[in-house]
Amino acid sequence: MDKAYNHKIEEKHLYAMWEKNGYFKPKKNPKKKPFTILMPPPNASGKMHTGNVLMIAIEDLLIRWHRMKGDPTLWIPGTDHAGTETQITFEKQLKKQGKSRFQYSREDLYNEIWKFVQDNKGQIEGQMREMGASVDWSRYRFTLDDAVIKTVHTTFDKMVKDDLIYRGNYMVNYCPKCGTTYSDVELKHEERIDPLYYMKYGPFILATVRPETKFGDTAIAVHPTDKRYKKYVGKDIEVEGLNGTFTLKVIADDFVDPKFGTGVVKVTPAHDKNDYEAGLRHNLEVKPVIDLNGKLNEKAGKYAGLSVNDARKKVVLDLEEKGLMEKIDLKYLHTVSLCKAGHAIEPMVLPNWFVKVDAPHKSFKKPAYEAVKKGKIKIFPKWREITYLRWMEEMRDWPISRQNVWGIRIPVWYKVADNLKVRVLFKYNEFNVAGEIGELMQSSKDGAKRIITGDQEKIAGSDGGTKAFTLAEIKQGLQRVFPLVDSSFVVANDSPGDEFIPETDTFDTWFSSGQWPLVTLGYPDADDFKTYYPTSVMETGWEIIRLWVSRMVMFGYYLTDKPPFEYVYLHGMVRAIDGRKMSKSLGNVVNPEDYVEQYGVDALRMGLIAGTANGKDFNFPKDRVIAYKHFGNKIWNMGRFILMMREQSEKEVPSFATVDQKKFTKEDKAVLKELDALIKKVDTELEKFRFADAAEAIYQFMWHTIADKYIEQVKEREDKDIALAVLLHVYMTNLKLLHPFMPFITEAIYQQMPEHGESIMIEPYPTA
Numbered sequence: 226m227d228k229a230y231n232h233k234i235e236e237k238h239l240y241a242m243w244e245k246n247g248y249f250k251p252k253k254n255p256k257k258k259p260f261t262i263l264m265p266p267p268n269a270s271g272k273m274h275t276g277n278v279l280m281i282a283i284e285d286l287l288i289r290w291h292r293m294k295g296d297p298t299l300w301i302p303g304t305d306h307a308g309t310e311t312q313i314t315f316e317k318q319l320k321k322q323g324k325s326r327f328q329y330s331r332e333d334l335y336n337e338i339w340k341f342v343q344d345n346k347g348q349i350e351g352q353m354r355e356m357g358a359s360v361d362w363s364r365y366r367f368t369l370d371d372a373v374i375k376t377v378h379t380t381f382d383k384m385v386k387d388d389l390i391y392r393g394n395y396m397v398n399y400c401p402k403c404g405t406t407y408s409d410v411e412l413k414h415e416e417r418i419d420p421l422y423y424m425k426y427g428p429f430i431l432a433t434v435r436p437e438t439k440f441g442d443t444a445i446a447v448h449p450t451d452k453r454y455k456k457y458v459g460k461d462i463e464v465e466g467l468n469g470t471f472t473l474k475v476i477a478d479d480f481v482d483p484k485f486g487t488g489v490v491k492v493t494p495a496h497d498k499n500d501y502e503a504g505l506r507h508n509l510e511v512k513p514v515i516d517l518n519g520k521l522n523e524k525a526g527k528y529a530g531l532s533v534n535d536a537r538k539k540v541v542l543d544l545e546e547k548g549l550m551e552k553i554d555l556k557y558l559h560t561v562s563l564c565k566a567g568h569a570i571e572p573m574v575l576p577n578w579f580v581k582v583d584a585p586h587k588s589f590k591k592p593a594y595e596a597v598k599k600g601k602i603k604i605f606p607k608w609r610e611i612t613y614l615r616w617m618e619e620m621r622d623w624p625i626s627r628q629n630v631w632g633i634r635i636p637v638w639y640k641v642a643d644n645l646k647v648r649v650l651f652k653y654n655e656f657n658v659a660g661e662i663g664e665l666m667q668s669s670k671d672g673a674k675r676i677i678t679g680d681q682e683k684i685a686g687s688d689g690g691t692k693a694f695t696l697a698e699i700k701q702g703l704q705r706v707f708p709l710v711d712s713s714f715v716v717a718n719d720s721p722g723d724e725f726i727p728e729t730d731t732f733d734t735w736f737s738s739g740q741w742p743l744v745t746l747g748y749p750d751a752d753d754f755k756t757y758y759p760t761s762v763m764e765t766g767w768e769i770i771r772l773w774v775s776r777m778v779m780f781g782y783y784l785t786d787k788p789p790f791e792y793v794y795l796h797g798m799v800r801a802i803d804g805r806k807m808s809k810s811l812g813n814v815v816n817p818e819d820y821v822e823q824y825g826v827d828a829l830r831m832g833l834i835a836g837t838a839n840g841k842d843f844n845f846p847k848d849r850v851i852a853y854k855h856f857g858n859k860i861w862n863m864g865r866f867i868l869m870m871r872e873q874s875e876k877e878v879p880s881f882a883t884v885d886q887k888k889f890t891k892e893d894k895a896v897l898k899e900l901d902a903l904i905k906k907v908d909t910e911l912e913k914f915r916f917a918d919a920a921e922a923i924y925q926f927m928w929h930t931i932a933d934k935y936i937e938q939v940k941e942r943e944d945k946d947i948a949l950a951v952l953l954h955v956y957m958t959n960l961k962l963l964h965p966f967m968p969f970i971t972e973a974i975y976q977q978m979p980e981h982g983e984s985i986m987i988e989p990y991p992t993a
């Protein structure tokens with residue numbers, strides 16, 4: 226053996242050897258229950274972060290342990306297309322080249338992002354290998370594989386037929402100047418100083434930066450503990466407005482900040498995100514007063530047709546004139562949301578696709594709730610169960626459409642002749658044109674209903690009016706479609722005919738990743754599905770128990786009537802060394818690569834596992850990583866010492882199995898008894914997902930029982946041949962126990978010890 230263990234040399238070639246020998250593929254054994262884990266797919270174009278390493282360390286530990294126990298063991302790797310995140314990264318790159326996504330049609334943009342992801346995809350896969358993940362690469366899945374898309378489409382079709390899908394209104398970020406919607410993460414936020422208007426509102430004075438949306442108010446809100454207004458809560462009050470007098474109900478809700486303005490706010494569910502949420506809680510009417518051109522509609526009475534900015538000026542003047550304006554604070558600092566081009570975002574309620582989660586004819590969520598409540602699915606640590614159950618109880622209908630291009634398109638088509646009022650946004654030469662499709666297809670003297678961005682305001686038609694577009698022109702540059710709540714549609718993967726336009730929204734990423742246990746195993750017909758479903762353990766970070774775990778359980782029951790997994794293990798978040806959340810701007814991000822380079826994969830994996838006691842969040846355990854690096858050196862030196870003693874022994878050292886037990890001394894019997902106890906303890910702790918305790922037990926035994934005590938005794942022994950046989954047995958048993966935790970160094974040592982087999986990873990796991 227070399228003097229010191231060199232992780233940089235050993236790790237690469239050992240992984241290649243394991244993979245080449247096919248150890249990562251399951252060995253079928255009809256007598257044994259399979260053990261299966263599906264890897265939560267990291268972002269395909271991303272880089273490994275400490276959370277991913279922890280995930281791989283835990284899953285690989287479970288997988289190697291079960292594989293050594295002789296279970297048919299399968300671990301399927303995958304990567305996620307990460308819709309929004311990837312699109313943003315890609316768009317940043319476009320921006321550097323002076324381009325924007327609106328210069329591309331949907332199809333071209335999708336293809337460009339596909340290329341971008343392919344170029345970057347190798348990195349994360351390489352890192353999975355580097356971390357020692359013993360996954361079955363032949364079953365690798367990407368969330369945009371054709372097979373995945375097909376399953377997701379089929380599920381959607383079934384749900385439409387089962388009447389579990391509907392179109393309803395949902396709050397989105399809309400830019401009236403661009404004529405399109407943006408997802409939350411696409412927005413820019415900017416601090417601005419604007420006037421804050423204090424208006425008289427019945428018996429109240431209330432503060433707002435948006436007096437022009439008052440025509441859409443459907444309640445007045447105060448904080449539940451605000452004594453000043455307690456007597457009004459639940460009452461209808463009369464308000465004198467600019468279009469006459471009206472009544473509004475006063476509600477009490479936590480979202481009101483008693484310190485903002487006077488502690489009273491108007492609630493406009495149609496044009497404010499917080500108000501929309503409050504509206505859902507209090508069943509308030511949603512009353513839109515701004516149209517898709519950014520102008521006030523007929524509900525604003527005499528202000529109809531004015532742009533938001535013009536309307537605000539006019540409303541303020543009229544309120545002042547009528548004596549309804551108490552005061553104006555001109556220096557109010559607040560945050561506004563902007564689109565990529567820097568226009569002000571108008572929160573709007575627009576039609577969206579929804580899943581009915583608890584319909585009277587069929588409940589999508591109830592079986593998923595009961596599975597955990599009745600213990601058919603067990604969550605570790607157990608105290609996380611309450612998070613799951615509460616979420617399932619409170620779950621409302623699930624909005625599943627997103628405005629990203631990079632994702633799985635919702636397989637829906639609209640017949641144009643039946644849907645002339647549907648608005649579209651499309652690219653035409655250097656222009657972006659938005660408007661109702663029926664209107665766009667006719668030449669018009671009045672182009673006002675169209676929004677055209679580009680160098681000129683109008684695209685002239687042959688008759689001197691605005692241009693009439695053909696459906697082909699619209700479809701060719703199509704970017705977004707805005708169907709109405711009641712637009713008629715057909716579900717189909719491919720276009721049902723030339724007279725149809727496609728839905729442009731893509732599925733919420735959780736709609737497809739919620740079917741991960743099904744798509745990875747080839748539901749409904751593949752052998753893998755029949756053999757490995759339901760899977761054994763879903764191991765993931767606790768922060769996605771609602772977003773992801775609950776969705777997988779719902780889809781699992783909906784499509785197969787079975788839970789997708791037996792156990793859920795939720796690991797904690799890895800914080801920075803300083804205890805704060807890792808963030809680029811704080812400069813405290815721990816880069817796993819640095820630790821791999823310096824201390825090796827085994828030490829990094831073991832350090833993280835030791836840190837994750839009971840699934841709680843923890844600070845990156847740098848000290849433990851270093852401690853386990855020392856531990857690696859220690860067990861390497863123990864191996865060298867055993868080999869040296871054997872060489873120096875005068876008598877040939879027998880194999881442990883052939884030694885007559887009567888020859889064991891008191892010390893031998895004691896260490897073998899302790900070894901049995903250790904094996905049992907490791908087994909019990911692993912069964913209960915207490916990885917840190919199992920790791921600690923092996924560490925203590927190897928360091929203190931073997932190195933500090935037993936080896937010292939062996940040095941003094943007369944019958945060295947017997948003592949060395951016992952020592953080698955105890956040491957090798959510990960290497961096997963340790964292998965799932967520290968796969969590389971245990972294999973590197975194993976390969977140099979006497980009587981070794983092909984690989985430690987296919988040795989049977991020690992039993993007491």
Ligand SMILES: [Zn+2]
Binds near residue numbers: 404565567
């Ligand atoms: Zn814009």
